[in-house]
Amino acid sequence: MLTRTAFRFSPRGSYAACLASDGVAGWHVEHWPLDPARPPSPVPGLAPTGPHSRMLPLDDGGVLLHHATPDRHRIILGRPDRPARLLGTLAALGLQLIPHPAHDTLALAITTRSDPSATLWLLGRGDGEPRPVLTVSGLLIGGTWLDPGGRQLAVNRAYQGDLTCVAVDLHSGTVEEIWPDHPSVRLLFAVPHAGLFVVADDNGRIGWACSPGGRLQWPAELNGPHNPWPLAADVTGEQVAVRLDQGGRSRLLVYERHTGRAMVLPLPAGHLGDAAAWTPTGLRFAFTGPDRRTGVAEIAPSAAQAAGTFRLLADPDSRGVPGLPGAPGVPVHAG
Template sequence: MTTTTAFTIAADGSYAARLAGEGDALYAERWTLAGPEAYAVPLPLAQPEEADSEVLPLADGRVLIHRRVAERHAFALLYPTGAETGPSTGELQLGGVAAREGVRVRLLPPCPAGSGAFALAAEDTVTTVWQVTGDPSGPRPVARIPGRCSGGVWLDRAGRLLALDRELEGITKAVAVDLGSAAVSPLLQITEDSDDQLLLADPDSGLLLIRSDAPGTARLGWGVLGSSLPVRFPECLARLGDARPFAVQPGQSLMPETCGVALRLPEGDIGLWRPADRQVFRLAAPTGWLGGSGLWNAQGRLHLPYATPEVPCGMVGLNLPVPPPPPVVLEPPTPTAPRPVPLQQAPLAGR
């Protein structure tokens, strides 16, 4: 039985990576997505990878791997080589960080800058952001944030502003971390005691996908980075249950309402939605979908990776349907929901 693991796509959509293989014989696999047809390149080493290893594609075609080795978290770059005996895998060791009890270390999503990669080390009282590539001396800490942080969403194309969900004194709020200055500032503050998490963001339009219990129960909502307009919690999203947004359409500068959003629905299907729409389009996931992953292009087409015995490396494209025109309403409807609460001024105000 082939193992299904996390599938991660580079920020520019050029490459992707995952752990592939069967049983205990796992290896890193790189997918090339920039050409006319996707193809996979296996990157096996003499020793198989552990199931809890993480892989991350870089824009230059190399694959970063994070392994737990004895008492440390080790990082290395894998890349295909053309040895005399045939294709093989090169490995460049990057060093590591100490493994300590109660500290979870994991890779952050691919950096929009392309070649940089970062990891998050979270403990109960403090969280450290590590830069794991780009420094010849090995991984180095670039920011320390009071509290236990999770998540990880990039807010700009330069890879400098990172949003994290910080738990402090029993309440979770999204904060923005400037990795250049290590400054931490509030990002979401919908109500004083609500848990406000950032799930996804689009740097072009400023669209934010949020989960908050400010409306009374945890619900999906959306807002705009740097805007004084309130966060909105559409009823069509509330009916989806524990859906997770996994991709947002780029290139829609200053038009967040027109961005396509892809959601993984609790039953495993796919939901397609725009903030301007009042409905979510439900579509069956393709057979072999590497669940929770996909890539929008600026033209509004969603590409989903899948792997089957017949097609071990495939991408299927979907277009966001055009919603029907809304019905004519002769009288204004009676309000049934409380006024949405505002999104606090964000670090990128003035955009």
Template sequence: MTACAIETTTGDGPGSPAVGPGAFTITANGAYAARLAGSGDALYVERWTLDGPEPYAVPLPLAQPEEPGALLTPLADGRVLVGRAVDGRRYAFSLLYPTGPDTGELSLGSVQAPAPGALTLLPPSPDGICAYAMCVGPDTTTLWLVAGGAFGPEQVAEVRGRCTGGVWLDRTGRMLALDRQLDGGPVKAVAVDLERGGEVTPLLQITEDSHDRLLLADPDSGLLLIRSDAPSPGHDRLGWGVLGSLLPVRFPECLRLDDAAVTPIAVQPGQVLMPENCGVALRIDAMAGSWVGMWRPSSRRMHQLAAPAGWLAGSGLWTAAGVLRLPYATPGAPCGLASLTEPAETPAEPAAAETEPLAPEPKVCRPVPLQQAPLTNRKSAG
């Protein structure tokens, strides 16, 4: 474990080592992260730097404390996007950045949501420059570029149906996967091309009636982490497939725990065209608390490990070398990263049988050949 000294003031203000209540969001390149820190009504934005020799945190307080529902996304240049609800349905966006002992703020504009709580921020864009928001209406979902544009927030796509989730499929921030429900039917993951006005392409359809959601994707290897009820209708299972492949989606028994929920949180990068070798970090939640799972598609076993004290549960990042780094914050170590390595595999018994049920062959569309030029010979949409 590595703890760091937090850049703070003294007293009960932003410098106090309180564990914040908000989600911990990491940039796509793993360089920065952001969360809401503080306690009670004294909440403030805190930015973590993760790519140096020692992690450190910088508080970004303003004269007015942040609300518990403030939306945060760190950018690759170290600034933090903040979305604040104003008058119920309007969200105002600003960029925060350190300016010596103070916090600078650049107002970007606002977006009107169709209903309170209908706007969410999408995961940090792979390009590190842009930030996107999603507004879910009764019949359509709109996507907004809220940071990185030339003239403030602008609508970039409108998708028919109600969408959730949000997973980037490439390294440029062009192709986005969303889980879409049309007219009360099953949820299906679709790919949205942001450079073509939101052109929608089917991505996952394991069976006609199954609910098929995409949880994580790794552009290097093409590995997809999927949650679906195809193996047993009415009961979600965690499975994996490969982008662009017509092989069946696999649902390993080792990822199925009767008394705990298992959710993937990070995939090891750099495993080009080798999805079976990717390390996958999982968050395991049960009555006893939360801990960590480590698993690879080539393995029939999920290793379960204790999380560090103060783990900001649900967050973590892999290094290309295969080290899992988990952020944590405690009163004694307000900014830390714990490093975990996967335990060595024990030889399997020779008679061990295959225990992974396979779903019917999925209809998987590869909307953009990853690591290649964008699609050609297609007319621009709208």
């Protein structure tokens, strides 16, 4: 039986990628085209070492794979229609890949060393070779862009015994705390042009601000029962999708920040993954049902005011069967 895990979406949500294994031939990277939706296919030349390997799907259809050894980290670019290419090998304790908003850049890589320090590298869209930008003291965790040009990056920095959310300026090299009066706050994701910055604190509270360092709000609608966790926001920054976990079943809550209204959308029995992308056609997320393998589902933003239906995109369990519930593009009604 095929196992799928670690779904991620490209920045605009036009592609997804995951790790897959049949338990016999080892792990491979699956590539999921979503505009229009087509069945997933393996990416040649990408050989993840296991279910914890990390990858990053790109909006041009490529996939970056981080291949780790004890002291070396290789970054490999794969595409469904051409051989994989090694972009570079970096000596470090750890490495993470972050999507970059600029059109001429594939991604940002952050490596960590034992001193402790972190180096930021840009992977250009030309040869893709990692080029160092700056090194900062401390260890950097996560990463969310604060501007559309890719100049300021918000990260969590572990430094001198403290863990704080800071803004790193890739041009000037400055590092500044974003919420110095609230050191436990972490930035989860942002829609900078819309003035939405979604945060969480060490107590598990979910909130938002209109700007980096701005006044924090902690709506009760985002902090109810069932372990709420924000997944994504729409392009206007008005709606935030939140996963609720009730035992083995997930529900989807949509929070409207300026009205304070929260609506739980009906979904079939199943579990939502950790990653999501809100596109012009709908919110996309990994979904596993009791009678189907993990695939990519989409629910329209207007579903809260309409029938509350969702559809499975390129569902691998029913590909090519027109009219079957769960076939590509066919709505599935919640029970």
